Amino acid sequence: MSLPLAAWFARLGGVDPAPFFVLSLLPYLAFLWWAQKVRAFPRLALRGFQLTLLFVAVTIAAAVVAQLAYGRQLAEVDPLHGGAEAFLTLSNLVVLLGFRPRPEQPLPGEQVLRGRGAAPPDPEDGASASAS
Amino acid sequence: MxxxxxxxxxxxxxxxxxxxxAILAVQAYGRLRREGGWRWLALAMVPALVSAMAACTWHLFDNSExxxxxxxxxxxxxxxxxGALALAAWNLLRLQRLAPEDGTP
Incomplete structure (x- = not known):
């Protein structure tokens, strides 16, 4: 049972991972494109997801430096590796903070109630709110 | 290591x-908003979590060849x-367009 799996894993190791990393960029850009059109998507979380692109850019640059200056892959040059990965720690933190629960967050449908409670309904305000 | x-x-x-x-936070966000699309987004974030664990495992074993x-x-x-993230975001957009009575923030 474990033997075929081990053989498959060994074969997997012979595959070049680079094209998958390159290919994964396209759906990620599509993700960002659609996500920014979602009005309820927390803007801070969106920033975090965008920052991930910075992490990718820094990682590529660091990998090139590791190869040219040390003739090694990025994971073998610890300061470059850690320095690049720190950008992912940052972007993930921003994503997490973007989705953290905020009590003042307007709920769908609740906005109307809150608007009524805060001020007497102005017919013009109401019209513009429903139009937008 | x-x-x-x-x-x-x-x-x-x-x-x-x-x-x-963040996966848990996205789920909670969806619960709060009572919108199902966010749970799909949370689920779409799982492959990246497994991917990260694979990378860390490789590092744990000294980047073994x-x-x-x-x-x-x-x-x-x-x-x-x-790809899953892209689908989840597209789905959120689709649900937003299906609910036009939902006010703009």
């Missing part, structure tokens, strides 16, 4: 923990996960 210095390990572990917590399959797994799951 000495291929990585302690600070570099912490950077890795923190990233993974943050991503895991024999375990290079983990890097390929990481790459494949990244591509798959990003």
């Amino acid at each position: 000495h291929a990585l210095s302690l600070p570099t390990w912490w950077i890795h572990i923190t990233s993974v923990l943050e991503w895991g917590l 024999a375990l290079k399959g983990l890097v390929v797994l990481q790459a494949g799951l990244t591509a798959l996960g990003n």
Whole structure:
């Protein structure tokens, strides 16, 4: 049972991972494109997801430096590796903070109630709110 | 496990923990808003979590050449996960357009 799996894993190791990393960029850009059109998507979380692109850019640059200056892959040059990965720690933190629960967050449908409670309904305000 | 210095390990572990917590936060966000699309987004974030764990496992074993399959797994799951993220965002947009009575924030 474990033997075929081990053989498959060994074969997997012979595959070049680079094209998958390159290919994964396209759906990620599509993700960002659609996500920014979602009005309820927390803007801070969106920033975090965008920052991930910075992490990718820094990682590529660091990998090139590791190869040219040390003739090694990025994971073998610890300061470059850690320095690049720190950008992912940052972007993930921003994503997490973007989705953290905020009590003042307007709920769908609740906005109307809150608007009524805060001020007497102005017919013009109401019209513009429903139009937008 | 000495291929990585302690600070570099912490950077890795923190990233993974943050991503895991972000998945839970997205789920909670959807519950709060009573919108199902966010649960799909949370689910779409899971492949990247597994991908990160594969990468960390590879580092744990000193970036062993024999375990290079983990890097390929990481790459494949990244591509798959990003595709899932794109679908989840598209789905959120679709649901937004299906509910036009929902006010603009």
